[in-house]
Amino acid sequence: MPLLYYRSLQNAEIALWKATEHSDFFRDNLKEQDFPTDQVEQIHHPEKIHQWYASRFLLCRIYPAAIQLYSQRKPYLFNGPEISFSHSQDVVAVQISHYKSGIDVQWADPKLKVISARFLNDMDMETVKTSDEIISLSIIWSIKEAVFKYYGTGLTFKHIEVKHYDPVSDTALAVANRNGEKQTHKLIVDYIDGMSLAYVIE
Template sequence: MAIAYRQRIDDDTEFALWKIEETADDLYMQLQLNDDEKVVVENLGTNKRHLHWLSTRVLLRVMLSTNEYIDCKVDSHGKPYLVNHPYHISFSHSFDYAAVMISRKHHVGIDIEQVKEKVERIAHKFMRKQELDFISEKYKIEELYVCWCIKEAVYKCYGQKEVSFLDNILLEPFNFEGHGVVKAHLRKESIAIDYEVGYQQYQDYMIGYVIEENA
Protein backbone atom coordinates (compact mmCIF):
# COMPACT_ATOMS: atom_id res chain seq x y z
CA MET A 1 0.00 0.00 0.00
CA ALA A 2 1.24 3.49 -0.80
CA ILE A 3 0.52 6.66 1.16
CA ALA A 4 -3.24 6.94 1.76
CA TYR A 5 -3.32 10.64 2.67
CA ARG A 6 -0.74 13.41 2.68
CA GLN A 7 -1.01 17.02 3.83
CA ARG A 8 1.58 19.77 3.57
CA ILE A 9 1.55 22.31 6.41
CA ASP A 10 4.24 24.64 5.09
CA ASP A 11 7.32 24.46 2.88
CA ASP A 12 9.21 22.50 5.55
CA THR A 13 6.47 20.46 7.22
CA GLU A 14 4.04 17.71 6.25
CA PHE A 15 2.30 14.62 7.55
CA ALA A 16 1.05 11.46 5.91
CA LEU A 17 -1.01 8.37 6.64
CA TRP A 18 -0.21 4.81 5.62
CA LYS A 19 -2.97 2.21 5.49
CA ILE A 20 -1.46 -1.01 6.80
CA GLU A 21 -2.38 -3.76 4.37
CA GLU A 22 0.99 -5.51 4.17
CA THR A 23 2.21 -8.42 6.24
CA ALA A 24 4.97 -7.84 8.76
CA ASP A 25 7.41 -9.61 6.44
CA ASP A 26 6.47 -7.31 3.55
CA LEU A 27 7.09 -4.23 5.69
CA TYR A 28 10.30 -5.65 7.15
CA MET A 29 11.74 -6.19 3.69
CA GLN A 30 11.37 -2.49 2.92
CA LEU A 31 13.54 -1.42 5.83
CA GLN A 32 17.21 -1.26 6.70
CA LEU A 33 17.60 -2.07 10.40
CA ASN A 34 20.64 -2.32 12.63
CA ASP A 35 21.09 -5.10 15.19
CA ASP A 36 19.45 -3.14 18.02
CA GLU A 37 16.40 -2.35 15.89
CA LYS A 38 16.09 -5.99 14.87
CA VAL A 39 15.98 -6.92 18.55
CA VAL A 40 13.23 -4.34 19.14
CA VAL A 41 11.18 -5.84 16.30
CA GLU A 42 11.68 -9.37 17.60
CA ASN A 43 10.58 -8.34 21.10
CA LEU A 44 7.37 -6.81 19.74
CA GLY A 45 6.18 -10.27 18.77
CA THR A 46 3.54 -10.68 16.07
CA ASN A 47 0.70 -8.48 17.31
CA LYS A 48 -0.55 -5.13 15.99
CA ARG A 49 2.26 -3.23 17.73
CA HIS A 50 4.65 -5.11 15.49
CA LEU A 51 2.88 -3.86 12.35
CA HIS A 52 2.60 -0.33 13.77
CA TRP A 53 6.33 -0.09 14.49
CA LEU A 54 7.27 -1.36 11.04
CA SER A 55 4.72 0.73 9.15
CA THR A 56 5.73 4.04 10.75
CA ARG A 57 9.34 3.37 9.72
CA VAL A 58 8.32 2.42 6.18
CA LEU A 59 6.21 5.58 5.91
CA LEU A 60 9.11 7.68 7.20
CA ARG A 61 11.39 6.18 4.56
CA VAL A 62 8.88 6.99 1.81
CA MET A 63 8.41 10.56 3.05
CA LEU A 64 12.16 11.16 3.18
CA SER A 65 12.59 9.59 -0.27
CA THR A 66 15.84 7.93 0.69
CA ASN A 67 17.51 4.59 0.20
CA GLU A 68 20.03 5.33 2.94
CA TYR A 69 19.91 3.84 6.41
CA ILE A 70 17.69 6.00 8.65
CA ASP A 71 19.10 6.21 12.15
CA CYS A 72 15.95 6.77 14.21
CA LYS A 73 16.40 6.76 17.98
CA VAL A 74 14.26 7.56 21.01
CA ASP A 75 15.35 10.00 23.72
CA SER A 76 14.93 9.59 27.48
CA HIS A 77 11.38 11.00 27.28
CA GLY A 78 10.35 8.53 24.58
CA LYS A 79 10.42 11.09 21.76
CA PRO A 80 11.79 9.81 18.42
CA TYR A 81 14.51 11.73 16.63
CA LEU A 82 16.72 11.30 13.58
CA VAL A 83 20.50 11.15 13.86
CA ASN A 84 21.46 11.40 10.19
CA HIS A 85 18.61 13.47 8.67
CA PRO A 86 17.76 17.14 9.39
CA TYR A 87 14.13 16.61 10.38
CA HIS A 88 12.03 16.74 13.51
CA ILE A 89 9.60 13.80 13.52
CA SER A 90 6.53 12.44 15.27
CA PHE A 91 4.85 9.03 14.97
CA SER A 92 1.36 7.77 15.69
CA HIS A 93 -0.77 4.76 14.82
CA SER A 94 -4.25 3.41 15.39
CA PHE A 95 -5.69 0.11 14.18
CA ASP A 96 -5.16 0.05 10.38
CA TYR A 97 -3.27 3.33 9.99
CA ALA A 98 0.18 4.69 10.74
CA ALA A 99 0.91 8.43 10.77
CA VAL A 100 4.20 10.31 10.48
CA MET A 101 4.86 14.06 10.64
CA ILE A 102 8.18 15.62 9.63
CA SER A 103 9.60 19.15 9.60
CA ARG A 104 12.97 20.70 8.90
CA LYS A 105 12.34 23.75 11.12
CA HIS A 106 9.76 22.92 13.76
CA HIS A 107 9.20 20.50 16.57
CA VAL A 108 6.09 18.55 15.60
CA GLY A 109 3.44 16.32 17.13
CA ILE A 110 0.80 14.10 15.56
CA ASP A 111 -1.86 11.74 16.84
CA ILE A 112 -4.37 9.53 15.04
CA GLU A 113 -7.22 7.68 16.73
CA GLN A 114 -10.09 5.59 15.47
CA VAL A 115 -13.33 7.23 16.59
CA LYS A 116 -15.24 5.03 19.05
CA GLU A 117 -18.04 5.64 21.54
CA LYS A 118 -15.89 4.57 24.50
CA VAL A 119 -14.13 7.95 24.65
CA GLU A 120 -17.15 9.41 26.46
CA ARG A 121 -16.51 7.15 29.46
CA ILE A 122 -12.99 8.50 30.02
CA ALA A 123 -13.47 12.14 28.99
CA HIS A 124 -13.35 13.35 32.60
CA LYS A 125 -9.84 11.91 32.91
CA PHE A 126 -8.31 14.21 30.27
CA MET A 127 -10.64 17.22 30.12
CA ARG A 128 -11.46 19.93 32.64
CA LYS A 129 -15.04 20.89 33.42
CA GLN A 130 -14.79 24.10 31.37
CA GLU A 131 -13.67 22.04 28.39
CA LEU A 132 -16.46 19.50 28.80
CA ASP A 133 -18.92 22.37 28.95
CA PHE A 134 -18.20 23.47 25.38
CA ILE A 135 -18.65 19.97 23.89
CA SER A 136 -21.83 19.85 21.79
CA GLU A 137 -24.44 17.10 21.92
CA LYS A 138 -24.59 16.80 18.13
CA TYR A 139 -20.89 16.01 17.65
CA LYS A 140 -20.01 14.87 21.16
CA ILE A 141 -17.91 11.84 20.25
CA GLU A 142 -16.11 13.57 17.37
CA GLU A 143 -15.31 16.62 19.50
CA LEU A 144 -14.01 14.51 22.36
CA TYR A 145 -11.65 12.81 19.93
CA VAL A 146 -10.55 16.19 18.59
CA CYS A 147 -9.69 17.18 22.16
CA TRP A 148 -7.80 13.95 22.85
CA CYS A 149 -5.84 14.08 19.59
CA ILE A 150 -4.95 17.74 20.09
CA LYS A 151 -3.70 17.17 23.63
CA GLU A 152 -1.73 14.11 22.52
CA ALA A 153 -0.20 16.07 19.62
CA VAL A 154 0.81 18.91 21.98
CA TYR A 155 2.28 16.39 24.43
CA LYS A 156 4.37 14.79 21.68
CA CYS A 157 5.47 18.15 20.29
CA TYR A 158 6.59 19.37 23.71
CA GLY A 159 8.38 16.07 24.11
CA GLN A 160 8.85 15.74 27.85
CA LYS A 161 7.24 13.42 30.39
CA GLU A 162 5.15 14.38 33.40
CA VAL A 163 2.69 16.55 31.49
CA SER A 164 -0.94 15.97 32.44
CA PHE A 165 -3.60 16.23 29.73
CA LEU A 166 -6.06 17.22 32.46
CA ASP A 167 -3.98 19.68 34.44
CA ASN A 168 -1.37 21.07 32.03
CA ILE A 169 -3.00 21.28 28.57
CA LEU A 170 -6.05 23.55 28.27
CA LEU A 171 -8.10 23.95 25.09
CA GLU A 172 -10.21 26.88 23.96
CA PRO A 173 -13.77 26.32 22.64
CA PHE A 174 -14.19 25.41 18.97
CA ASN A 175 -16.94 24.51 16.50
CA PHE A 176 -16.53 21.08 14.95
CA GLU A 177 -16.52 21.14 11.15
CA GLY A 178 -14.59 18.00 10.24
CA HIS A 179 -11.35 19.95 10.11
CA GLY A 180 -10.05 23.14 11.65
CA VAL A 181 -7.70 24.71 14.18
CA VAL A 182 -7.98 24.77 17.97
CA LYS A 183 -5.98 26.95 20.37
CA ALA A 184 -4.20 24.99 23.09
CA HIS A 185 -2.17 26.20 26.05
CA LEU A 186 0.53 24.23 27.85
CA ARG A 187 0.97 25.46 31.39
CA LYS A 188 3.26 23.78 33.88
CA GLU A 189 5.20 25.60 36.59
CA SER A 190 7.27 28.22 34.71
CA ILE A 191 6.41 26.78 31.27
CA ALA A 192 3.85 28.63 29.16
CA ILE A 193 3.55 27.66 25.49
CA ASP A 194 0.63 28.49 23.21
CA TYR A 195 -0.21 26.33 20.21
CA GLU A 196 -2.56 26.43 17.27
CA VAL A 197 -3.34 22.79 16.61
CA GLY A 198 -4.90 21.43 13.46
CA TYR A 199 -7.40 18.60 13.39
CA GLN A 200 -8.71 16.55 10.49
CA GLN A 201 -11.33 13.83 10.32
CA TYR A 202 -10.31 11.08 7.92
CA GLN A 203 -12.93 8.39 7.38
CA ASP A 204 -13.62 7.01 10.87
CA TYR A 205 -10.36 8.37 12.29
CA MET A 206 -9.43 11.69 13.88
CA ILE A 207 -6.03 13.33 13.47
CA GLY A 208 -4.45 16.09 15.54
CA TYR A 209 -1.24 17.75 14.36
CA VAL A 210 0.86 20.67 15.57
CA ILE A 211 4.11 22.53 15.06
CA GLU A 212 5.96 24.61 17.64
CA GLU A 213 6.57 27.90 15.87
CA ASN A 214 9.60 28.93 17.92
CA ALA A 215 11.49 25.65 17.62
Protein backbone atom coordinates (compact mmCIF):
# COMPACT_ATOMS: atom_id res chain seq x y z
CA MET A 1 0.00 0.00 0.00
CA PRO A 2 1.16 3.60 -0.50
CA LEU A 3 1.83 6.04 2.29
CA LEU A 4 -1.20 6.92 4.38
CA TYR A 5 0.40 10.11 5.64
CA TYR A 6 3.58 12.04 5.09
CA ARG A 7 4.61 15.41 6.48
CA SER A 8 7.91 17.24 6.28
CA LEU A 9 8.55 19.91 8.89
CA GLN A 10 11.55 22.17 9.32
CA ASN A 11 13.36 19.69 11.57
CA ALA A 12 11.34 16.49 11.25
CA GLU A 13 9.67 14.00 8.91
CA ILE A 14 6.62 11.92 9.78
CA ALA A 15 5.13 9.02 7.82
CA LEU A 16 2.45 6.33 8.17
CA TRP A 17 2.17 3.14 6.16
CA LYS A 18 -0.68 0.63 6.09
CA ALA A 19 1.29 -2.59 6.13
CA THR A 20 -1.08 -4.94 4.30
CA GLU A 21 1.84 -6.60 2.49
CA HIS A 22 3.16 -9.93 3.73
CA SER A 23 6.12 -9.80 6.14
CA ASP A 24 8.30 -11.38 3.46
CA PHE A 25 7.85 -8.30 1.27
CA PHE A 26 9.36 -6.03 3.92
CA ARG A 27 12.00 -8.54 5.02
CA ASP A 28 13.23 -9.18 1.47
CA ASN A 29 13.34 -5.46 0.72
CA LEU A 30 15.42 -4.76 3.83
CA LYS A 31 17.82 -7.60 3.08
CA GLU A 32 18.29 -6.38 -0.48
CA GLN A 33 19.42 -3.07 1.02
CA ASP A 34 21.69 -4.80 3.58
CA PHE A 35 19.68 -3.38 6.46
CA PRO A 36 20.53 -5.28 9.69
CA THR A 37 17.64 -7.55 10.67
CA ASP A 38 19.26 -9.73 13.35
CA GLN A 39 17.10 -8.11 16.02
CA VAL A 40 14.03 -9.88 14.65
CA GLU A 41 15.37 -13.17 16.03
CA GLN A 42 14.56 -11.89 19.52
CA ILE A 43 10.88 -11.34 18.61
CA HIS A 44 8.53 -14.33 18.74
CA HIS A 45 5.06 -12.92 18.08
CA PRO A 46 4.24 -12.93 14.31
CA GLU A 47 2.39 -9.59 14.47
CA LYS A 48 5.33 -7.93 16.24
CA ILE A 49 7.73 -9.36 13.65
CA HIS A 50 5.55 -7.95 10.87
CA GLN A 51 5.44 -4.53 12.54
CA TRP A 52 9.21 -4.52 13.03
CA TYR A 53 9.90 -5.25 9.36
CA ALA A 54 7.26 -2.77 8.15
CA SER A 55 8.43 0.09 10.37
CA ARG A 56 12.08 -0.32 9.33
CA PHE A 57 11.01 -0.53 5.68
CA LEU A 58 9.17 2.77 6.13
CA LEU A 59 12.20 4.28 7.87
CA CYS A 60 14.45 3.39 4.94
CA ARG A 61 11.88 4.65 2.46
CA ILE A 62 11.82 8.17 3.91
CA TYR A 63 15.41 8.22 5.21
CA PRO A 64 17.68 5.96 3.10
CA ALA A 65 20.76 6.93 5.15
CA ALA A 66 19.31 4.82 7.96
CA ILE A 67 20.61 1.74 6.20
CA GLN A 68 24.16 2.72 7.12
CA LEU A 69 23.41 4.50 10.40
CA TYR A 70 20.90 2.24 12.12
CA SER A 71 21.91 0.78 15.48
CA GLN A 72 20.19 -2.42 16.61
CA ARG A 73 20.33 -1.52 20.31
CA LYS A 74 17.36 0.88 20.28
CA PRO A 75 15.43 3.20 17.92
CA TYR A 76 18.44 5.46 17.47
CA LEU A 77 20.46 6.50 14.47
CA PHE A 78 24.12 6.65 15.44
CA ASN A 79 25.47 10.09 14.50
CA GLY A 80 22.11 10.79 12.87
CA PRO A 81 18.71 12.22 13.79
CA GLU A 82 16.52 10.75 16.52
CA ILE A 83 13.77 8.35 15.57
CA SER A 84 10.49 7.19 17.08
CA PHE A 85 8.40 4.22 15.92
CA SER A 86 4.76 3.40 16.58
CA HIS A 87 2.31 0.79 15.36
CA SER A 88 -1.33 -0.10 15.84
CA GLN A 89 -2.67 -3.23 14.21
CA ASP A 90 -1.50 -3.07 10.57
CA VAL A 91 -0.41 0.58 10.57
CA VAL A 92 3.17 1.66 11.32
CA ALA A 93 4.43 5.17 11.93
CA VAL A 94 7.90 6.73 11.93
CA GLN A 95 9.14 10.13 13.08
CA ILE A 96 12.63 11.33 12.26
CA SER A 97 13.70 14.47 14.08
CA HIS A 98 16.83 16.55 14.57
CA TYR A 99 15.61 17.06 18.13
CA LYS A 100 14.01 14.58 20.53
CA SER A 101 11.13 12.67 18.98
CA GLY A 102 7.95 10.98 20.11
CA ILE A 103 5.12 9.59 17.96
CA ASP A 104 2.06 7.41 18.46
CA VAL A 105 -0.67 6.03 16.24
CA GLN A 106 -3.75 4.44 17.83
CA TRP A 107 -6.93 2.97 16.37
CA ALA A 108 -10.14 4.15 18.05
CA ASP A 109 -10.54 0.93 20.04
CA PRO A 110 -13.43 0.49 22.54
CA LYS A 111 -10.92 -1.24 24.85
CA LEU A 112 -9.54 2.21 25.64
CA LYS A 113 -12.70 2.87 27.67
CA VAL A 114 -12.03 -0.20 29.79
CA ILE A 115 -8.54 1.00 30.75
CA SER A 116 -9.30 4.74 30.74
CA ALA A 117 -8.90 5.06 34.54
CA ARG A 118 -5.24 4.12 34.12
CA PHE A 119 -4.35 7.05 31.87
CA LEU A 120 -6.99 9.79 32.20
CA ASN A 121 -6.64 12.86 34.39
CA ASP A 122 -9.65 14.83 35.63
CA MET A 123 -9.73 17.39 32.81
CA ASP A 124 -8.45 15.36 29.84
CA MET A 125 -11.90 14.54 28.46
CA GLU A 126 -13.05 18.13 28.92
CA THR A 127 -10.04 19.32 26.95
CA VAL A 128 -10.35 16.81 24.12
CA LYS A 129 -14.00 17.01 23.07
CA THR A 130 -15.08 15.19 19.91
CA SER A 131 -18.31 13.69 18.60
CA ASP A 132 -17.41 10.28 20.01
CA GLU A 133 -16.03 9.22 23.39
CA ILE A 134 -13.78 6.51 21.91
CA ILE A 135 -12.29 8.98 19.43
CA SER A 136 -11.52 11.36 22.30
CA LEU A 137 -9.90 8.55 24.27
CA SER A 138 -7.76 7.50 21.30
CA ILE A 139 -6.56 11.08 20.80
CA ILE A 140 -5.72 11.47 24.49
CA TRP A 141 -3.88 8.14 24.48
CA SER A 142 -1.83 9.12 21.42
CA ILE A 143 -0.89 12.49 22.90
CA LYS A 144 0.27 10.89 26.14
CA GLU A 145 2.07 8.03 24.42
CA ALA A 146 3.94 10.48 22.16
CA VAL A 147 5.06 12.55 25.15
CA PHE A 148 6.01 9.38 27.04
CA LYS A 149 8.20 8.27 24.12
CA TYR A 150 9.77 11.73 24.00
CA TYR A 151 11.17 11.11 27.48
CA GLY A 152 11.53 7.34 27.36
CA THR A 153 11.60 6.91 31.14
CA GLY A 154 10.64 8.49 34.46
CA LEU A 155 7.07 9.33 33.44
CA THR A 156 3.60 7.77 33.65
CA PHE A 157 0.50 8.66 31.64
CA LYS A 158 -1.11 10.03 34.81
CA HIS A 159 1.75 12.55 34.99
CA ILE A 160 0.87 13.89 31.53
CA GLU A 161 -2.01 16.36 31.27
CA VAL A 162 -3.59 17.47 28.02
CA LYS A 163 -3.98 21.23 28.44
CA HIS A 164 -5.18 22.24 24.99
CA TYR A 165 -6.54 20.57 21.86
CA ASP A 166 -7.54 22.34 18.64
CA PRO A 167 -9.01 20.07 15.91
CA VAL A 168 -8.96 22.96 13.42
CA SER A 169 -5.20 23.52 13.55
CA ASP A 170 -4.54 19.88 14.55
CA THR A 171 -2.44 20.93 17.51
CA ALA A 172 -2.33 20.12 21.21
CA LEU A 173 -0.40 21.13 24.31
CA ALA A 174 0.52 18.61 26.97
CA VAL A 175 2.26 19.17 30.30
CA ALA A 176 4.60 16.48 31.58
CA ASN A 177 5.26 16.39 35.32
CA ARG A 178 8.52 14.49 35.52
CA ASN A 179 10.33 14.19 38.83
CA GLY A 180 8.49 17.27 40.10
CA GLU A 181 9.43 19.42 37.10
CA LYS A 182 6.74 20.48 34.63
CA GLN A 183 7.44 20.87 30.94
CA THR A 184 4.96 21.90 28.24
CA HIS A 185 5.11 20.19 24.84
CA LYS A 186 3.45 21.09 21.56
CA LEU A 187 2.14 18.31 19.37
CA ILE A 188 0.55 17.82 15.99
CA VAL A 189 -2.58 15.68 16.34
CA ASP A 190 -4.53 14.21 13.41
CA TYR A 191 -7.46 11.81 13.21
CA ILE A 192 -7.16 9.74 10.05
CA ASP A 193 -9.52 6.99 8.87
CA GLY A 194 -10.44 5.77 12.35
CA MET A 195 -7.11 6.30 14.06
CA SER A 196 -5.39 9.06 15.96
CA LEU A 197 -1.86 10.24 15.27
CA ALA A 198 0.15 12.48 17.59
CA TYR A 199 3.78 13.57 17.53
CA VAL A 200 5.88 16.03 19.50
CA ILE A 201 7.19 18.81 17.26
CA GLU A 202 9.80 20.76 19.26
